[in-house]
Structures are given as C-alpha cells and as structure tokens.
Amino acid sequence: MQQKMKTVTITIQEDGEPREIEIQVPDTGEGGWGDLSKNTYINKPHTRVDAVDKVTGRAKYTADIKLPGLLYGRILRSAHPRARINRIDATRAMALPGVSVVVLPNDDPEVFSRECRFAGQEIAAVAATTPEVAEDALHAIDVDYEVLPFVVDEDAARDPDAAQVHSDRGNVGEPRVGEQGDIAAGFAQADVTLEATFRCQVQSHIALETHGNVCQWEGDKLTVWASTQGVFSVRGELAGHFGIPETNVRVITEFMGGGFGAKFGARKEGVICALLARKAGAPVKLMLTRKEEHLATGNRPSAVQHVKLGATSDGKLVAYERSNYGTPGVAGSANIPGAPYLYEIPNYRIEQTSVFTNAGPMAAQRAPGHPQAAFAMESMMDEMAEALGMDPIDIRQMNDPNEARRNMVAMGAEHIGWKTRRSATPNSGTGRIKTGMGVGSARWGGGGGRTQAECTINPDGSVQVKCGTQDIGTGTLTLVHMVAAEEFGLKMEDIDVGIGDTNYPYSGGSGGSTTAASVSPAIKGTTMLAKLELFKKIAPRFGVEPGELVASDGNVFVGSDPSKSMTWQQATAQLGDEPIFFHGQWLPGYSDSGVPGVHFVEVSVDTETGLVKVDRVVAVHNSGMILNPLTWASQVNGGVLMGIGYGMYENRIMDPATGYMVNANLEDYKLMGSTDIPEIEILRYDEPERGVIGIGEPATIPTPGAIANAIYNACGARIRDMPFTPDKVLSALAAVKEG
Amino acid sequence: MADRHDEARPDASSHSESKSGTRFTRRGFLKGAGASAVTAAVAPAILVSEAGTASAQEAEGVMSATISLDVNGQSHNVEVEARTTLADALRDRLEITGPKVVCDKGECGACTVEMDGKLVFSCMTLAMDAQGRKIETVEGMADGDNLHPIQEAFVEKDALMCGFCTPGFLMSSKSLLDANDNPTPEEVREGLSGNICRCGTYPHVFEAVMSAAEKMRKGG
Numbered sequence: 001m002q003q004k005m006k007t008v009t010i011t012i013q014e015d016g017e018p019r020e021i022e023i024q025v026p027d028t029g030e031g032g033w034g035d036l037s038k039n040t041y042i043n044k045p046h047t048r049v050d051a052v053d054k055v056t057g058r059a060k061y062t063a064d065i066k067l068p069g070l071l072y073g074r075i076l077r078s079a080h081p082r083a084r085i086n087r088i089d090a091t092r093a094m095a096l097p098g099v100s101v102v103v104l105p106n107d108d109p110e111v112f113s114r115e116c117r118f119a120g121q122e123i124a125a126v127a128a129t130t131p132e133v134a135e136d137a138l139h140a141i142d143v144d145y146e147v148l149p150f151v152v153d154e155d156a157a158r159d160p161d162a163a164q165v166h167s168d169r170g171n172v173g174e175p176r177v178g179e180q181g182d183i184a185a186g187f188a189q190a191d192v193t194l195e196a197t198f199r200c201q202v203q204s205h206i207a208l209e210t211h212g213n214v215c216q217w218e219g220d221k222l223t224v225w226a227s228t229q230g231v232f233s234v235r236g237e238l239a240g241h242f243g244i245p246e247t248n249v250r251v252i253t254e255f256m257g258g259g260f261g262a263k264f265g266a267r268k269e270g271v272i273c274a275l276l277a278r279k280a281g282a283p284v285k286l287m288l289t290r291k292e293e294h295l296a297t298g299n300r301p302s303a304v305q306h307v308k309l310g311a312t313s314d315g316k317l318v319a320y321e322r323s324n325y326g327t328p329g330v331a332g333s334a335n336i337p338g339a340p341y342l343y344e345i346p347n348y349r350i351e352q353t354s355v356f357t358n359a360g361p362m363a364a365q366r367a368p369g370h371p372q373a374a375f376a377m378e379s380m381m382d383e384m385a386e387a388l389g390m391d392p393i394d395i396r397q398m399n400d401p402n403e404a405r406r407n408m409v410a411m412g413a414e415h416i417g418w419k420t421r422r423s424a425t426p427n428s429g430t431g432r433i434k435t436g437m438g439v440g441s442a443r444w445g446g447g448g449g450r451t452q453a454e455c456t457i458n459p460d461g462s463v464q465v466k467c468g469t470q471d472i473g474t475g476t477l478t479l480v481h482m483v484a485a486e487e488f489g490l491k492m493e494d495i496d497v498g499i500g501d502t503n504y505p506y507s508g509g510s511g512g513s514t515t516a517a518s519v520s521p522a523i524k525g526t527t528m529l530a531k532l533e534l535f536k537k538i539a540p541r542f543g544v545e546p547g548e549l550v551a552s553d554g555n556v557f558v559g560s561d562p563s564k565s566m567t568w569q570q571a572t573a574q575l576g577d578e579p580i581f582f583h584g585q586w587l588p589g590y591s592d593s594g595v596p597g598v599h600f601v602e603v604s605v606d607t608e609t610g611l612v613k614v615d616r617v618v619a620v621h622n623s624g625m626i627l628n629p630l631t632w633a634s635q636v637n638g639g640v641l642m643g644i645g646y647g648m649y650e651n652r653i654m655d656p657a658t659g660y661m662v663n664a665n666l667e668d669y670k671l672m673g674s675t676d677i678p679e680i681e682i683l684r685y686d687e688p689e690r691g692v693i694g695i696g697e698p699a700t701i702p703t704p705g706a707i708a709n710a711i712y713n714a715c716g717a718r719i720r721d722m723p724f725t726p727d728k729v730l731s732a733l734a735a736v737k738e739g
Numbered sequence: 740m741a742d743r744h745d746e747a748r749p750d751a752s753s754h755s756e757s758k759s760g761t762r763f764t765r766r767g768f769l770k771g772a773g774a775s776a777v778t779a780a781v782a783p784a785i786l787v788s789e790a791g792t793a794s795a796q797e798a799e800g801v802m803s804a805t806i807s808l809d810v811n812g813q814s815h816n817v818e819v820e821a822r823t824t825l826a827d828a829l830r831d832r833l834e835i836t837g838p839k840v841v842c843d844k845g846e847c848g849a850c851t852v853e854m855d856g857k858l859v860f861s862c863m864t865l866a867m868d869a870q871g872r873k874i875e876t877v878e879g880m881a882d883g884d885n886l887h888p889i890q891e892a893f894v895e896k897d898a899l900m901c902g903f904c905t906p907g908f909l910m911s912s913k914s915l916l917d918a919n920d921n922p923t924p925e926e927v928r929e930g931l932s933g934n935i936c937r938c939g940t941y942p943h944v945f946e947a948v949m950s951a952a953e954k955m956r957k958g959g
Contacts, residue, residue: 051894054902055886055909057837057877064836072831131827132820208841208849208903208937257839257903258937290842473901473938630897638900638939666846666935674931677941 003027003547003559008588025587026528026547030689032521032590033625040553041482041492043688045630048478049492050255050471059255062227063287065214071100071127073276073286074134075269076141077296078116078123081358081659082150082163085114085123085143093126093140098133101280102126102141103272110241111271116145117165117330118358119660120295122268127276127284150358152654154302154327157357165330165356172325172353178338179349186319186347190310192387193319198307198376199721200704202327202652203300204293204669205365209257211297212287213270215277220244222274224251226266227287229259229472230509235502237266238274246502253470253500260642261364262298263472264509269297294664298363299652301334301354302326303372309380315388315395320348326372327355328362336369341377342441343399358659359652364511366639367444367697371646371704378440378705379720382712386426392439392709393418405441405596408620408685412439415683416600416618427716427736435604435615436714440706446694447593448517449586452505455484455530457580461569463488465527466498469507469519474696475631476515482628483520487527489552490568505583513694517591520627520692526584533580538571592690595622597698599640601678603710605717607733610726612711614644614678621682621699624690632695636682639699645672647704648723670723806870810835811879819866825859826850828866829876837877837906841935848934851907852876858914858933877906880913889913892951893944900938908934912948920956924949 006027011018028034036043053059090102103125105112112123124141128134149163156162157171165171187193207227213234214225222242226234231251239246256263266274273286288297303326310319317340326334334354385392393413397406413419422437429435453467465484471477477499481492488495498504508518535546538556542549542564550559557565600618605611617640626632649670655662663669704722712718717732805818808828817832826843829835829852838861841849845863852861853875880887889912892898899905908931915922915930922930927948936944 047894047897048899050902051897051899052886052890054899054905055877055890055893056881057835057906059902060836061839061903063839064830064834066831066834066836130820131831132822206937208839208847208901208935210841256901258901260937290844475900631900634897634900634938634940634943637942641939641941642937665844666842667844671935671937673935674928674941674945677928677945680942 005547010585010587025525026532031625031691032524033688033691036625036688039486041486042627043625043629046478046482046492046628048475048631049481050477053255061209061255061257062212062214062225062253063209063257065225065285067214067216067283069282070214071129071276071280071282071284072131072134073125073127073273073284074138075122075272075286075288075292076124076126076138077292078119078121079143080116080145080147081119081152082148083116083145084148085116086146087144088124089142090124092142093137096133096137096140098129099137100127100129100282101276102137103275103279108275111268111275118295118360120292120360122272122296125272125276127280150659152357152359152659153656154304154325154355154357156656157327157355158325163358165358171356173356175351175353176335176338177349177351181347183319183321183347183349187310189312189318191313192384193308193310194380194383194387195306195308196380196383196720198305198379200303200372200375201650201722202302203365203646203650204652205260205262205298205363206293206666206671207258207260207263210288210290210293211263211267211269212285213273214283214285215274216283217278221248222250224249224270224274226251226253226270227256227263228253229263229470229511230265231468231470231500231502232506233265233509234270238270241266241271242274249502251502256470256472259472259510260366261368261511264511290666291664294652294661294669296360298365299329299360300365300368301328301332301362303334303336305372305376307376307380309384311384311388313388315390315398317343317345317399318347320345322350323352325353325355327357327359329357329359331361332363334362336373341373342443343377343381344401345399359654359661366642367701370442370444370697370701371643374440374442374701375705375708375722378702379708379718382438382709383718391424396439396441402443402596404622404685404687405443405598408596408598408622409439409441411683411685412598412600412618412620415681416602418600422713426713429714432608433604433606434714435602436710436712437600437602438706438709438711438713439598439600440702440704440709442597442698442701444513444595444597444698444701445593446513446517446595446697448514448521448591448692450508451518451522452507452583452585453522453526454505454581454583455526457530457534457572457575459572459575459577459579461572462496463490463494464496464498465523466504467507467519467522468499468502468504469515470500470510472510474510474515474635475628476510476519478631479516479520479627480523483523484527487524487531487551488568489554513697516627516694517593517692518586521590522584522586524590525587526582529584530580530582533582534571534575537574541574589691591692592624593693595693595698597621597702599702599706601703601706601710603707603714605711605714605729607715610729610733612648612707612724612729614648614707616679616681617703618681618683619699620685621695622685622687622693623695624693625688626684626686627692633682635695636699637680639696640680640703641672641677643700643703644676644678644707646722647707648672651723806867808833808866808869808874809872810874811876817866821865821867823866824862825852825864825866825869825874826861829861835876835878839903839906841903848911849904849907851910851934853910853914858911877909880909887913888954889916889948889951892947892954896943896947896950898940898943898947900940904934904936908936908944912951915948916952916955920952922952
C-alpha cells in the first residue's frame with residue numbers, strides 16, 4: 001500500500017526571477033483532499049480556534065494596542081471639496097499642552113497635497129498624549145483655503161462645462177470597450193428588443209474596526225500593528241515610502257475587525273502614522289473615525305447602465321449593448337465586468353467610462369463591479385422573460401453556459417417552490433401587502449496561489465506552522481489548524497500556529513475570495529512534505545518505504561499493517577535533537593477558481609407605504625470542497641445580508657450644493673439591523689473534486705437583482721434604481737396604476 | 740426596517756442620569772455646560788490625584804481629574820477630562836478593551852456595557868458620570884475560565900466573524916436574557932436591534948441567543 005506519488009510543477013523565485021521546477025508530492029487523489037469521509041477535521045464543521053478570545057474580550061485588535069508612551073494621532077482633512085491651501089499654520093496647535101508633533105504638507109508632499117480635491121482629503125496630522133488633546137489640536141491648525149469650483153455628481157461631472165476634478169485630464173476617462181460579433185446583425189435577428197437604464201449608488205465599506213495602525217520606530221526599524229487585509233502589502237508600501245529595506249519593517253495583524261476590500265497597503269493613514277511616530281520619537285496609534293471612514297477610505301463606485309437586449313421569440317439572446325459609467329470619486333476605476341454578465345450572447349458591445357468627481361476615492365469592495373452588473377442583467381432577463389411570455393428560469397437555463405449554475409438554479413427553484421408557490425402573474429395578490437419571488441445569480445473567479453508556509457516538527461512531538469496570511473474574520477486561522485491537524489493525525493489545539501506577521505513566510509492579501517484557496521493548499525503541501533521527511537526517518541525501523549506510513553489519531557503506523565505502530569511522540573523522538581523544518585508553498589491540485597452562486601428571495605411589499613421586506617432567501621452556493629462548513633455558512637449569511645443592505649438601504653449621499661457627504665455616520669447611512677434579517681436557507685452544491693474555492697464574494701453578488709425581481713413579481717413595479725427605498729417603490733406603483 | 744427604534748435600543752436616554760437626578764447627555768452636557776458648570780458637576784467626586792497637584796492641562800483651562808471607576812468588581816483610579824467618555828476611559832486609560840468604539844455616536848452598540856445593571860453606550864456616557872456605578876464589560880461575563888452560557892453559545896453557533904461587534908452583542912444578549920429567559924425570535928431581534936454587525940453574523944447570533952436561553956432555563 002505504497003502511497004502513490006505525483007509530479008507537480010511549481011514556480012520558485014531564483015535571484016528574483018521566477019523559475020518552474022518539478023517536485024514529487026504524495027498523490028491524494030482528485031481535488032487533493034483524499035477520502036473526505038475519513039477526515040476528522042477537513043470538510044467537517046468546527047468552531048473557531050480564536051472564538052473564546054473574541055467572546056471574552058481578550059482578543060486584541062489594532063485599535064486595542066497600548067504601548068508605553070503611546071501618542072494618539074489624528075488627521076486634519078480638507079474642509080472643502082475643492083480648494084487650494086495658501087497657508088497652513090500649526091503654531092496654535094503646537095502650543096497646546098500635550099501636543100507632541102504636527103506634520104504639514106511640506107513634511108511629506110507625497111502624502112499631503114495643497115491641492116484639495118475632496119472634502120476629507122488629508123492635509124496635516126497631529127500626535128498628542130490623549131485622544132482629546134489630539135482632537136483639540138486639529139481645531140487649532142489654521143488653514144487659509146482658496147475655495148475652488150467642484151462637482152460631486154457623476155451626471156453633472158460629465159458635462160464638458162463642469163468643474164474639472166483634475167487639472168491634467170478631463171472628468172470622463174477613456175472608454176473601455178468590449179465587443180464580439182456584430183450587434184447590428186444581432187439586433188436585426190431579434191424578435192424582441194428591450195432597453196432600460198439601471199442605477200446603482202455608492203456604497204461605503206463600513207468595516208467596524210476603522211482603518212488604523214500603531215507604529216513604533218527603533219532607529220530605522222519600524223514595527224506596525226495594522227488593521228489590514230495584507231500585512232505584506234503594508235510592509236512593502238512603508239519600506240518603499242521611507243526608503244528602508246523590507247527586513248526593517250515588521251507588520252502584525254493578530255485580530256482584525258473587517259475589511260471588505262478597502263484595507264490593502266499602508267494607505268495614507270498608515271504612512272502618516274509612521275511619519276508622526278518617527279517625528280515624535282514615540283509610538284503613535286492612529287485609528288480613523290467613522291466619519292473619516294466614509295469620506296476617505298474607499299467605497300463601491302456608482303454605476304449607471306443603459307442596456308439594450310435582444311432575443312428571438314424562443315428566448316435565445318442574440319444581441320446586447322451596454323453603455324455605462326460611474327464615479328470612482330477622485331481616483332480609480334468604476335468599471336464593471338466587460339462582457340455580458342452570466343449569459344452567452346453572440347453579439348455584444350459594451351462601452352464604459354469612469355467619471356471623476358470631488359468625492360473620496362473608490363476601493364475594491366466585495367466582488368468589485370459584480371453586484372452592479374448582476375442587478376442590471378438579472379432585471380433585464382426577467383423583463384425579457386415577461387416580454388416573451390416565458391418563465392424567468394427557463395430563459396436563464398436556455399442562455400446560461402455554466403452547467404453547475406443551471407443545476408444550482410434548478411436546485412434552488414425546487415427548494416423554494418418556484419413552480420408551486422410563485423404566482424407567474426405579477427401583482428396577482430390581493431390586499432395591501434403583496435408577496436413575490438425572484439431569482440438572481442453570480443459568477444466569481446477566486447482561485448489560489450502566492451502563499452508560502454513553514455512547518456517545524458520538534459523531537460518532543462510539538463508542531464509549529466507559520467504562514468504570513470491574516471484572519472480578517474473569515475476563519476483563516478482555524479483552517480490552518482484544521483489542515484495541519486488532519487495531516488499529522490493530531491488535535492487542532494496541538495498545532496502551534498502563527499499567522500498575521502511579516503516575520504512569517506509570505507502570503508498575499510486576503511481578498512478576491514482567494515484566501516482559503518491560497519492558504520489551505522500551502523499548509524497542506526508544507527505539512528504533507530514535512531511529514532514525509534519525518535517518515536523517512538521512521539520507515540527503516542518498520543522496514544517499509546516512507547510512503548507506506550500513515551499518521552492518524554496520534555499514532556504513526558504502517559498502512560497495510562496497523563499493528564506496526566508507534567505514538568506520534570515515539571515517532572518524533574527518533575529525530576534526536578534536530579527538528580524537521582520544511583519551507584513549502586502553494587501547490588496546484590488542491591484548489592480551483594470559477595464559481596456560480598444563486599439566490600432566490602421572497603419579499604413582501606406594503607403597497608400603501610412602499611416598504612419592502614425581504615422575508616426569505618434561499619442561497620445556493622458552490623465552494624468545491626468546503627473546508628469548514630460552519631464558518632462557510634457564516635460567510636454565506638454575511639454575503640446575502642450585505643447584498644440586501646446594498647439593494648435596500650445603503651447610499652452615500654453627496655450634497656451637490658456644498659460637496660459634502662451628508663450621511664457620514666451609521667445612523668443616516670442606513671445599514672440593516674437585526675429586525676431586517678430574513679430567514680436564510682443555505683444549499684450546498686458540492687464539487688469536492690475541484691478542491692477549495694472561496695465564498696466571500698459570490699455570496700453577495702446576486703442579492704439586489706433577485707430582490708428587484710421579487711418586488712416586480714409581488715406588485716408589478718419594476719425598480720431600476722438602487723436602493724429600493726419606499727419612495728421609489730411608490731413612484732413605480734403609481735406609474736403602474738397610470739399604465 | 741433599517742430604522743431602529745430607540746425604544747428597542749439600550750437605554751439611551753436614562754443612562755446618563757446623574758445621582759442628583761439631573762439628566763445629561765454627552766452632547767447636551769458639553770454644549771450646555773460652561774466651565775463653571777463642569778466644575779460644579781464633577782467637583783464633589785474628584786479624588787486627589789496621586790501627585791496632589793493640578794495637571795498642566797488644568798492650568799491651560801482643560802481640566803483633568805482622577806476619578807474612581809468600579810469595573811467588573813474592581814476599583815480603578817483613572818485620570819480623565821470632563822469630556823472623556825466612559826468608552827475612552829475604559830479602553831485608552833484602563834486597557835479594558837472589550838467594549839469597542841465603532842461609531843462614537845451611540846449608533847452601533849459595539850461599546851455597550853452595563854452600568855448599575857442597565858445597558859448603556861459607553862461612547863455616550865461620560866466617564867465622570869460613571870463614578871459610583873457598577874460597570875460590567877464583556878471581560879466580566881465569564882466566571883474565571885468558565886464561559887457564560889451565552890458566550891458558549893456564541894462560540895458553538897459561530898455567532899461571530901471578525902468579532903469586533905461581538906462584545907456589544909454579548910452584553911445586549913445578556914441583558915435581554917436576564918430580563919426574559921424565554922424570548923420569542925422576534926423578541927431576540929428587537930432586543931439586539933441596537934447592535935450592528937457588518938460581517939452579517941445575525942442569523943448565527945439569533946441561533947446562539949435562543950440556544951443559550953434554553954440552556955439557561957435548564958440551569959445552564
């Protein structure tokens with residue numbers, strides 16, 4: 001029963017150049033994770049290893065770090081959406097007792113600019129002995145602004161006469177075009193052509209832990225506690241900014257209070273924190289306020305999509321044209337996927353532009369561009385189905401090239417009772433409250449790579465695994481324990497795991513639903529090969545080949561003859577005094593990319609108030625081989641709910657007259673609360689042979705589109721403008737009545 | 740819907756009622772009270788600071804004072820300004836960092852603590868108003884290494900993801916079950932409506948609270 005080996009090709013870095021090499025690894029079958037029924041940990045639900053720290057308040061987040069002599073930093077931000085700073089004077093601030101240092105634009109022109117392009121842009125910073133004094137100091141910095149014309153609305157900004165956000169380019173960026181086939185010929189084939197415009201608002205990220213860092217210098221060495229999705233990206237940016245080697249910067253993220261895409265790199269507030277700490281010669285904590293989060297740390301860009309869709313009378317989509325724009329604020333891109341979302345359409349043309357406005361810059365947010373694209377496409381599919389007299393599911397199944405998604409749509413439809421419980425005729429209910437059902441889908445990439453790990457097996461049997469990934473709340477730390485414990489046949493608590501530190505082997509940022517698919521294969525590969533090194537030392541004692549040994553349940557034994565056995569500690573004692581140390585990396589064959597996701601929702605609409613309530617969601621998701629079904633379900637719930645928030649409540653509101661965001665808090669910026677939560681039923685569509693696939697993003701994409709379709713099914717009002725607030729529902733209902 | 744009713748939140752109006760019966764809110768207090776009023780309100784409670792001298796800030800007109808706070812059954816001396824919130828006093832001065840500051844405006848519940856058995860937003864409570872009150876934070880919830888049944892249920896049901904809202908949800912859940920050990924699912928939702936979670940763990944939180952309630956009814 002010799003373990004089969006297989007050859008895999010991996011890429012290593014040699015003198016800074018990538019080079020492909022072939023290595024031999026145990027062949028653990030299709031999907032890479034072996035016979036799941038025999039597992040103790042992998043693919044079984046497990047509570048988080050750090051849950052007790054989180055429920056007792058012991059978990060120390062960046063916001064909780066306290067060091068001797070710690071100063072508190074704050075950032076002064078532009079009071080105007082567009083202005084030029086003629087003079088800035090910190091004399092009064094420096095005179096306040098307790099103020100340690102002030103940094104001004106001249107101290108670091110890379111971070112601060114005298115040209116303010118949005119209300120909230122960084123212009124100076126202070127550090128003081130208490131947070132209260134730091135706040136006083138902000139008010140004591142005198143700024144003489146030359147106030148300039150601005151524009152905060154993307155439609156107004158497209159006007160050639162609008163105020164220019166940047167002096168070196170226009171507000172409307174270069175169009176990005178995607179096309180295939182011949183749309184004129186396509187539309188000529190179409191029996192039905194529909195046109196509509198869809199609008200999506202700007203959404204704030206609202207990680208509960210604000211962006212922030214604690215920075216401490218010792219000479220030219222810098223230690224940073226960062227609330228980040230990527231410790232190595234913070235290290236690289238700070239080393240580059242301060243002109244010191246990356247080895248001089250250590251970034252630590254032990255506990256982290258959410259990111260959702262906006263916490264990569266040191267960012268301005270990270271550099272400013274390090275600047276303050278260096279100038280003060282003391283450690284500085286700089287956590288942003290909630291208002292600063294809304295103004296300056298990123299957001300999901302808006303999207304305005306003019307869509308034209310053509311189909312033949314039997315429901316086949318033949319042509320698609322889309323022209324869309326959105327605003328990324330002062331910088332970045334508002335682009336959404338550049339091909340028709342989800343469905344196969346032979347002829348299409350898409351042209352999209354980003355429109356700069358005097359508002360805070362966008363950042364990646366959970367499935368960038370996808371919920372916007374899904375909302376418009378899935379709404380259009382329902383409109384087309386109705387125009388053709390088809391069931392919305394039938395037209396989807398006919399045009400969806402993805403077999404797994406077709407199966408998942410069928411699975412969800414069966415579960416929710418699409419054929420039996422849904423009225424095919426919109427607005428067919430009687431009475432004030434009308435109910436309806438809708439469907440929406442997603443596609444996402446994900447995939448893994450870019451992760452290294454190391455494993456030490458000590459002679460006393462203790463095992464240490466280190467990997468410089470970070471747990472942003474998704475359960476990454478737990479899965480490292482699970483994979484290592486499974487491999488060694490030990491208990492999860494027996495593995496000493498270190499993550500969240502640039503002193504550990506490299507791992508990429510936690511984003512794009514790639515973390516599980518990156519980290520778990522790296523841990524699997526590293527522990528598997530470390531174990532093989534141990535087996536090489538043990539095998540001769542049993543007179544077998546190393547590949548014939550098995551580690552399970554705290555023992556090491558010969559697979560074909562379990563009576564030939566020793567305990568794990570007896571096995572590791574054979575090492576003498578030299579531990580096994582293995583540095584490994586991500587291996588192919590244990591993960592995959594490319595997943596669908598499908599949400600069915602039921603809503604009730606109060607036709608007198610326009611209030612919509614999402615009552616029930618059936619979420620069908622596919623993560624290949626699910627590592628931890630418990631934490632996976634938490635992520636699906638979270639994705640569904642963030643999608644409801646985006647579809648129903650959230651909206652960054654910019655006042656066109658003043659250029660300020662008027663709801664930069666958590667009260668006027670509407671978030672869903674506990675009384676808004678629907679029943680969520682999660683259905684798994686497993687494909688274990690594909691290995692691990694991420695879930696964070698596909699779980700949020702389909703929700704707004706599915707809700708829009710359910711609202712239509714309930715009351716006959718087609719809402720093409722997010723969020724679906726009562727005013728829009730009432731207006732649409734009035735339009736329906738007027739016919 | 741997205742609007743949460745104040746009635747359903749931790750008691751936001753009465754929490755800053757001072758012992759003399761005067762009602763202060765953080766904002767109203769700062770806006771309405773001149774320096775002399777601040778002195779009058781806090782002077783009786785000021786302890787002699789260890790150094791026995793006025794701080795440099797006091798000389799500049801920013802008054803700080805050393806007060807005593809009873810947190811999780813332990814008495815702590817802490818130097819605060821009149822405007823220092825209980826949240827900042829706990830977190831920055833005493834390193835009791837379970838309560839989190841997320842909105843700093845009483846909108847999210849992450850800083851929720853108990854004061855004399857009532858829930859308050861510690862970001863909306865002045866540290867000086869907390870003198871002589873019994874303050875309980877999430878750190879005081881477990882009995883040594885024995886988790887409170889609600890904490891156990893949060894672990895078991897995975898009612899936390901990033902965990903930043905968790906201390907606030909735990910305090911609200913405890914207050915809810917202390918008052919009603921057999922809540923309906925709707926009562927659980929109402930009881931937690933002052934707390935916001937961005938990771939979206941609500942369904943598991945509801946499960947955890949219902950499961951903890953059952954366990955506690957059975958003597959837990």
